[in-house]
Amino acid sequence: MLWETFRLAIQAIFRNAMRSFLTVLGIVIGVAAVISMVTVGQGSTQQVTADVEKLGTNVVMVLPGQDTMQGGPGGTADPMFTLRINDAVEDQIASVALSAPISQSRARVIFGNENRRTDIVGTDNRYFEAARWDLNRGRFFELSELQSGKAVCVIGETVRESLFGFADPVGETVRIKTLSCEVVGLLKSKGASTFGSDQDDFVILPIKTFHRRIAGNTDVSTLFVSVRDGASIERTMEEITALMRDLRRIGRGEEDDFEVVDMEQFATMLSGITDILTGLLSAVAAVSLLVGGIGIMNIMLVSVTERTREIGIRLAIGAQARQVLLQFLVEAIVLSLIGGLIGIALGLALAVLGANWLSIPFTPDPGIIMLAFGFSALVGVVFGFFPARRAARLDPIEALRHE
């Protein structure tokens, strides 16, 4: 009997295929919205976590104070760091595994007829280790190159693609400003970061080379600190702060002129924002599910009126009220489940596109898919019940007389 009812519902739905489709459109959009929002949201949360892991969860960055960031012309800039400060942090704090000094600016890199404006970073081999960069080709810097400030560089994948196409860059010579330097290594691609920036878009020089040939000073703009495994990041940050205050002679009561940033905290905060956004968008999507449900109720009511005579016939030949109720209820549920399934498919498709576009992993969540499926069934039950009850309560005599 239930199977018959189900078949009957399928028949009734496909008899009016166009109308059925328009009816479930609300559910389709609602479910698709929820699925795509949540899937993309979870993907970006995973991306944040993955980024942090690539970078190392044990990374702490030391930056000059906020004033530097906002200090346009006329603004007071906090002083930069020096190589000595970097080495002091590495040597004097036991829980620091290593600290890489970083200086950077932007410049055009030229090879043959190709050129690209990119980040020029001066650092040493400690940075590759702390930021977990691997080589695709060639090698990192040699000690002699670092000490003498030789004109060599290691480039990111994006720069290679832009300047060399598919050719091997190692051994070639590129020009940065007035500096002609030999490419000795190519890094393995890390892809886009959570913030959307391309992590592979840079050229790395030995810091001495950078200071002499590009910057014209010996400033260090960032300390990229790797904390020893098992050591407390929080404790290490406190120790770095204390040492930096001491080194930069900041008196009691004076504010720090630098910042110590913990990547893990940063990532947690970022994924927190993602979660809130996902929640909000999902709430909007849920409202559209509700509207979709009302659409189904509306069409089911129309259907009951249209099929009054059919209901009369069924009652006359011995259908009980609850069998008629079941018939219309099953029809509403099947209708919204079809909507739900289309919505899930569409939502996943949108999520694949979105994930591709945002360069984040596509991570379908079976839980959310089941929930959307269950919810569309619930919509069918809730919004199908009223029309179905109306059908079941029809008087067979009146119904048979209905034109």
Place this chain on the structure above:
Amino acid sequence: MNEIPQIELTGITRVYGKGEIAVRALDGIDLTVAAGEFIAIMGPSGSGKSTAMNVIGCLDSPTSGHYRFNGVEVGRLSQDQRALLRRHYLGFVFQGYNLLPRASALHNVELPLIYKGLGRAERHNAAHEALRKVGLDNRAHHDPSELSGGQQQRVAIARALVGSPQVMLADEPTGNLDTKRSIEIMEVLQDLNRSDGLTIVMVTHEEDMAEYAQRRIWMVDGRIERDERTRKAA
């Protein structure tokens, strides 16, 4: 031992509305129908013949009086119980055929059996058998829209038959048909009555059609005025 009549109405009234505007569609009906009888209920419009039919067919409940079906009081049954009674003992044929559009003749005929809970194969066999009885087995897979009025009514008769009812209720079964088709339908009914012993209660306003019944009930203003045997059937 007294034989229990199949249908026994005593003092049946059916009043629509209340107070001043109340309409007495049935105003005290006494009627006994034995198993295997073929009766025609006749009368002008508004005489209550359709109401009487609805009460006998358990589509409607009487306001007062007793209705015994095979000796069992059924006038006070609940809606669901009446549905079960219709499902197992009664078959309906209407003036307007009342077939499901966009469903094959076969599906229309097997519909009552779905509610009886029969399996697919069993239903198909029974439906084909019923269609054969009305001479339409070759049209089993046609939709009602592809059938003539007379054929549609025969499908409706097959649907009424398929559940092996004890009583068939026919409400103006030839009302929409020309004379030739009407005669065909009446012959089908008469044959079912004679060979299968099916009790038939038919409402009609056509004298010619009433001739096929063994007994004619004349109704006026909600009462039975005459109750007579017909020549032809006797």
